[in-house]
Structures are given as C-alpha cells and as structure tokens.
Amino acid sequence: MATIFGGIHCLAWFSTFITHQEQLLWRICALAITGTPWLFLFAIFTFDSVALAFIKLPILLVSIPLYIAARAILLVLMFTTLRHLPADAYQAVSWISLVPHL
Template sequence: MLRVPTFDGSIGLGRLDTMVVRLATLSMATIFGGIHCLAWFFTFVTHQEQLLWHICALGITGTPWLFFCVAFTFGAASPGLLRQLNIPIGLLCIILYVTARAILLVLMFTTLRHLPGDAYQAVSWIGLVPHL
C-alpha cells in the first residue's frame, strides 16, 4: 500500500496497545499537572490567588487519574449502578479539568500585574557573550 493511513479510527489496536496508549496519556497529563504544582511556593499577589492556584494545580493533576479509574477500571467490571454513573462522573471530570485549566490560564495573566522590580531591568546581553 502506498498511502499513509489517517487517524480516523481505521487502524485497529490490540488490547495491550490500547492500554499502553491510555497509560501514556495518563502519565503525560500527570506530568503536565505536576509542572503546575512546581509553582506551589511561588509568591502570588493575594492569598486567594495562591489558594486558587493550589486547588487548580491539584485538580489538573488528579482529575485524569479519577477519569481513568472511573472510565477504564470501574466501567468494565462493575455492576449496574457504577456502570450507570460512569458517564456523569466522566463528564464531571472533563468539566472540572477544563475549568481548572481556564482558571490557571487567567491566573497566569493576572499575576503579571504585580511583577518584582527585577523584571523591569534591561539585560545587557553583550556582557554575557564571552568573545565580545
């Protein structure tokens, strides 16, 4: 065949391949949330903004785990009640994740209103190049 397949779902993945893709997605989402948790001890303008950052950073770190557990672990081997709660809990996880990401985006821009004085100093780049 001389054509590149598209990602329209026509490529069949085995059970092991599907699990590897799911775990890779989960680990990347956890790493992304962990990067936001690195700002845990940064200074914020107000205590409320710092608390909101902490909550949202934990939210985008933990929500993929909750979604993974509900959708892929409890969904397949659970009795009727848990299986019926799969879709609402999954939608709630998605809404929480998107909301936390949006709040973090807004917080990133609002913290620019109160920068330390060193942020306004001009850098003498010529002094940093050793051969000039």
C-alpha cells in the same frame, strides 16, 4: 501527559502570589489537573457492569468539565500574575558584557 502537566503546575506550590485567594485557586486547579485524569481512568476501568453505570456516568460527566475549567483558570491566573512583577524584571540586560570576545 495531563498528570505531568498538572505536576509542573504543582511546582509553583510555594511561589508567592499577590493575594491568598490566587494562591489557593492555583493550588486547587493544579491538583485538579493532576488528579482528574486518574479519576477518569478509575471510573472507566472500575465500574464495568451495567449496575454500576449510575456511578460511572456522573464521574465521567464531572471530570471532563472540571479539567477544562481548571486549565482555563490557570491560564487566566498565569496572565494576571504579570501585573505585579518584581523590580528586577524591568531591568535591562547588557548582553554585550556577557560575550567575552567583544
């Protein structure tokens, strides 16, 4: 589910952002959300022996905060992009004209 959620955010890859830094941050966080669950599962199922625990533990300890931070950054970016909406977003829609029987 986390990969699907990240994939949905990757759909905005070519969307326009106010600054290049926001676009880059969005792309990095979307890739982090998409790939972090796979990194987590890779670490759990690959490094089974006790000798490889020194590799497994740092991966697990980094992947969880990375995922949480990427989600939080995307949430903040989502609301900050509302400060620069196109002019069409402020036009009122005449709903009555869209209903044919009125």
